[in-house]
Structure formats: C-alpha cells, structure tokens
Amino acid sequence: GRRKGNSVxxxxxxxxxxxxxxxxDVDAILAEHHVSTxxxxxxxxxxxxxxxxxxxxxxxxxxxxxxxxxxxxxxxEVPVDFSWNFGVGLxxxxxxxxxxxxxxxxxxxxxxxxxxCDLRDDVRDWLRHVELDFSIDSTDYRLRFDAVDxxxxxxxxxxxxxxxxxxxxxxxxxxxxxxxxxxxxx
Numbered sequence: 210g211r212r213k214g215n216s217v218x219x220x221x222x223x224x225x226x227x228x229x230x231x232x233x234d235v236d237a238i239l240a241e242h243h244v245s246t247x248x249x250x251x252x253x254x255x256x257x258x259x260x261x262x263x264x265x266x267x268x269x270x271x272x273x274x275x276x277x278x279x280x281x282x283x284x285x286e287v288p289v290d291f292s293w294n295f296g297v298g299l300x301x302x303x304x305x306x307x308x309x310x311x312x313x314x315x316x317x318x319x320x321x322x323x324x325x326c327d328l329r330d331d332v333r334d335w336l337r338h339v340e341l342d343f344s345i346d347s348t349d350y351r352l353r354f355d356a357v358d359x360x361x362x363x364x365x366x367x368x369x370x371x372x373x374x375x376x377x378x379x380x381x382x383x384x385x386x387x388x389x390x391x392x393x394x395x
Contacts, residue, residue: 218236218239218246218247219246220239220244220246221233221235221236221239221246224239254345254346255344255345255346256322256343256344256345257295257297257343257344258295258300258318258341258342258343259294259295259342259343259344259349260292260293260294260295260340260341260342261291261292261293261295261314261317261318261321261339261340261341262290262291262292262293262339262340262341263289263291263317263336263337263338263339263340264288264289264290264291264336264337264338265288265289265291265335265336265337266286266287266288266289266335266337267286267287267288267289267335268284268285268286268287268331268335269284269285269286269287270283270284271283273285274287289335291314293314302314302315313328313329313332316328316332317336317339318341320339320361321339321341321352321354321389322341322343322389322393323386323389323390323393324361324379324382324385324386324387324388324389324390325382325385325386326359326361326382330359333356333359334358334359336356337355337356337357338353338354338355338356339352339353339354339356339361339363340352340353345392345393348367348368349367349368350365350366350367350368350376350392351365351366351367351368351373352364352365352366352389353366354379354385360380360381360382361379361381361382361385362379362380362381363378363379363385364376364377364378364379365377365378365379365388365389365392376388376392377391377392
C-alpha cells in the first residue's frame with residue numbers, strides 16, 4: 210500500500226507484522242526517529258597491512274634464550290625486536306615447533322586493528338611498543354602505541370599528501386577500541 214505519496218517500506222512491513230501494528234504507523238514512527246528504511250548495499254573496503262613492528266621484554270623460565278631447557282628455577286629476560294614488512298598477497302605465520310609466538314603475532318595484529326586485546330596476560334605484560342602501518346583503500350594509516358603494565362597508550366595518524374594528521378590519541382583500552390572502531394567503521 211501507499212501512504213501520502215510514499216511507498217511503504219519493506220522494513221516497516223516486517224516490523225508491523227512482528228508487532229501486529231498498521232504498517233503506516235510503523236513507517237511514521239521510523240521516520241520520526243530518523244531510521245532509514247532504505248537498504249544500501251555495503252561497499253567493501255580493502256585493508257592492506259604494510260608493516261608490523263613490536264618490542265618486548267620476554268621473561269623465560271626454565272629455558273635459555275636459544276630454547277635449551279635448563280634449571281626450572283632459572284629466569285632470564287630476553288629483549289624481542291620483531292619486524293615484518295608485508296608484501297602484496299597472502300601471508301602466513303608458521304613454525305615447526307610450538308610456543309614460538311605464532312598466535313601472539315596474530316593477536317598483536319588484531320589488537321592493533323581492533324583496539325581490544327586478547328593476548329595472554331604474560332605475553333601482554335612483555336610488550337613494550339607496537340607499530341602498525343596499514344592502508345584502507347588508498348588511505349595510509351600509522352598506529353603507534355606503548356604497552357605499559359598491559360595498558361595501551363598511543364596515536365593513530367592518517368596520511369594527507371606528505372604530512373600526517375592525528376586521527377585520535379588514546380590512553381587505555383576503551384579509548385583505543387573507540388579510536389580503531391570509528392576508523393574502521395568509517
């Protein structure tokens with residue numbers, strides 16, 4: 210049906226059927242609250258990782274830095290300086306042994322992209338600094354954050370011609386997640 214020259218929306222019809230209300234009333238309520246009833250197809254954005262770098266101070270217990278087992282009471286702090294420049298195409302992380310950091314690298318990437326951390330507490334405590342360069346479509350971004358006592362504080366910048374503009378600064382996981390979420394959603 211039609212009402213006041215406008216066609217009744219499919220969303221209005223679905224809601225009206227669920228609530229057992231007149232379709233025109235539902236469309237009027239949706240319009241009053243500025244709820245769009247037009248379906249807009251999503252536009253896919255291309256995310257490309259450019260580089261990942263992180264530093265950490267890893268605490269080893271019962272093992273030496275070269276992986277050799279030793280006295281179970283032995284502890285050693287080993288600096289980690291990881292860097293990976295991504296080329297074009299599909300990338301993977303692999304090792305012929307367990308406990309080499311494959312999952313940690315992936316989770317650090319996800320933390321940087323989402324702003325929400327799901328690393329194990331001990332691994333999160335090792336991290337000191339994370340840098341991720343990436344692009345969304347043709348726009349380049351630079352993310353830098355320090356991880357102190359498991360808390361992230363840093364900045365996200367977007368490139369404009371030859372300069373970098375601050376997209377957002379954050380101090381804590383909620384602000385970090387908000388900064389990355391609003392960037393990814395837009």
